[in-house]
Amino acid sequence: MEENKPSQLIIDNSDAPYINTLAADNALAVNYQAVTHPSLPNYLALTSGTNAGITDDCSPGGNCTANVPNIVERIGESGRSWKMYAEDMPAPCTAKNSGKYAVKHNPFMYYPGVTGDKASCAAHVVALTQLGEDLKGASSLPDYAFISPNMCNDMHDCPVTTGDEWLSRQVSAILASPAFTTQNSLLVVTWDEGDDSSNKVPTIFAGPAAKKGFRSDAAFSHYSVLHTVESQWGLAPLTDNDKKAPVMSDMLK
Numbered sequence: 001m002e003e004n005k006p007s008q009l010i011i012d013n014s015d016a017p018y019i020n021t022l023a024a025d026n027a028l029a030v031n032y033q034a035v036t037h038p039s040l041p042n043y044l045a046l047t048s049g050t051n052a053g054i055t056d057d058c059s060p061g062g063n064c065t066a067n068v069p070n071i072v073e074r075i076g077e078s079g080r081s082w083k084m085y086a087e088d089m090p091a092p093c094t095a096k097n098s099g100k101y102a103v104k105h106n107p108f109m110y111y112p113g114v115t116g117d118k119a120s121c122a123a124h125v126v127a128l129t130q131l132g133e134d135l136k137g138a139s140s141l142p143d144y145a146f147i148s149p150n151m152c153n154d155m156h157d158c159p160v161t162t163g164d165e166w167l168s169r170q171v172s173a174i175l176a177s178p179a180f181t182t183q184n185s186l187l188v189v190t191w192d193e194g195d196d197s198s199n200k201v202p203t204i205f206a207g208p209a210a211k212k213g214f215r216s217d218a219a220f221s222h223y224s225v226l227h228t229v230e231s232q233w234g235l236a237p238l239t240d241n242d243k244k245a246p247v248m249s250d251m252l253k
Helices: 017-025 039-048 071-077 118-124 129-134 159-175 178-182 222-233 241-242
Strands: 027-029 083-087 125-127 143-150 186-189 203-206 214-216
Touching: 017 159, 017 203, 039 071, 039 222, 071 083, 071 143, 071 222, 071 241, 083 118, 083 129, 118 125, 125 129, 159 186, 186 222
Parallel strands: 027 214, 083 125, 083 143
Antiparallel strands: 027 203, 186 203
């Protein structure tokens, strides 16, 4: 999940050569909308089908709690594995900002169903450094992974070029990993929101499960990514928002 860049600042921008090559070679949704502003409600929408009444970038706790069902609980109940990888998070399951780590970009810290069990949370909500180890084996990568860069590499505080260079390293490693070269895996690259001029953001499907050289004009949103995960794994929709959102099947092989 990248940050705060509408499509017109990414697609066909010479400052993002890697992203544009990735988009051209794989499947790109050109009519994909974030659902609101600011960041946190979009992260919650993508992972629970609702903003749970949260409309700002508050820190978890008190009135800033998303006490709703979420996708990782459904994934766990189905017998599948999951992890959240947060860059620069100082310790597993950290609920406070630290350096370039922003908790508002880690939606799972807002769900009591995740944070209520400290040992389970620490096992599932980990620093990005763990991803390198998990990519080494075909079965060590979780079934569902959510990756949140730090405040610089996600383009929030740093230029598009910085995020593009970061993605060139991270995405290349993911796509070359055993999990992606031996299984029908899918990598989704998207942005939480655009800016005041447009909330249309780029969304790319890559990996063995994605179509190659494909552009979709269909109207999608963060709810569509959530519904696509649910549809592929036979999970019941979490809310009417994701239930009614179109599945992004045209971008899949």
